[in-house]
Amino acid sequence: SQQGEEDPQALSIQEGENATMNCSYKTSINNLQWYRQNSGRGLVHLILIRSNEREKHSGRLRVTLDTSKKSSSLLITASRAADTASYFCATDEPGNNRKLIWGLGTSLAVNP
Amino acid sequence: NAGVTQTPKFQVLKTGQSMTLQCAQDMNHNSMYWYRQDPGMGLRLIYYSASEGTTDKGEVPNGYNVSRLNKREFSLRLESAAPSQTSVYFCASKSLGSGSHNEQFFGPGTRLTVL
Numbered sequence: 001s002q003q004g005e006e007d008p009q010a011l012s013i014q015e016g017e018n019a020t021m022n023c024s025y026k027t028s029i030n031n032l033q034w035y036r037q038n039s040g041r042g043l044v045h046l047i048l049i050r051s052n053e054r055e056k057h058s059g060r061l062r063v064t065l066d067t068s069k070k071s072s073s074l075l076i077t078a079s080r081a082a083d084t085a086s087y088f089c090a091t092d093e094p095g096n097n098r099k100l101i102w103g104l105g106t107s108l109a110v111n112p
Numbered sequence: 113n114a115g116v117t118q119t120p121k122f123q124v125l126k127t128g129q130s131m132t133l134q135c136a137q138d139m140n141h142n143s144m145y146w147y148r149q150d151p152g153m154g155l156r157l158i159y160y161s162a163s164e165g166t167t168d169k170g171e172v173p174n175g176y177n178v179s180r181l182n183k184r185e186f187s188l189r190l191e192s193a194a195p196s197q198t199s200v201y202f203c204a205s206k207s208l209g210s211g212s213h214n215e216q217f218f219g220p221g222t223r224l225t226v227l
Binding site for chain 1: 145170204214216
């Protein structure tokens with residue numbers, strides 16, 4: 001069953017703008033991850049945030065986590081055409097870090 | 113390092129035919145996974161292997177079997193393919209550690225069409 005739900009399902013912006021995607025989940029977690037999938041390719045890990053962290057940065061990526069609201073957001077600043085991809089959040093299954101529970105993804109289009 | 117490799121990249125089957133999807137990783141990871149990805153459905157776990165010698169069912173195991181041949185290889189078999197199994201199949205692997213080592217590494221996928 002899907003735990004994560006991304007919002008919006010699709011997002012279209014102009015190059016240089018910021019893109020924000022949200023993820024909500026249902027149960028307690030140990031950590032939350034964000035992945036990117038370029039069209040026709042496998043998923044690539046972007047960033048992991050632990051349940052005791054509130055914010056994390058990696059280059060142009062900023063992830064926040066609000067465990068009280070069971071939600072996370074991924075912000076991509078100064079977007080580029082190369083950021084066009086689908087973005088997925090994934091949470092570990094409580095008590096079992098071997099499996100991830102995946103959201104349905106946000107499709108981001110960055111227009112030149 | 114090649115990371116996670118999958119063969120074949122594309123396959124067309126007729127209903128009732130069988131085939132095996134191959135996956136190998138060279139990162140010495142303990143855990144390996146098979147997912148299917150369908151439009152609007154996200155990633156769904158078919159089977160996983162937490163360590164060499166063990167396999168467990170995921171969310172959608174019906175119609176599939178797996179073999180963890182050794183630490184490197186994890187194959188997925190369709191014994192009698194059905195059109196509902198038309199999908200993109202991804203293999204992934206992960207090291208054993210928790211916390212910051214919980215990321216999964218994905219192969220490029222196999223695009224399977226069952227007619």
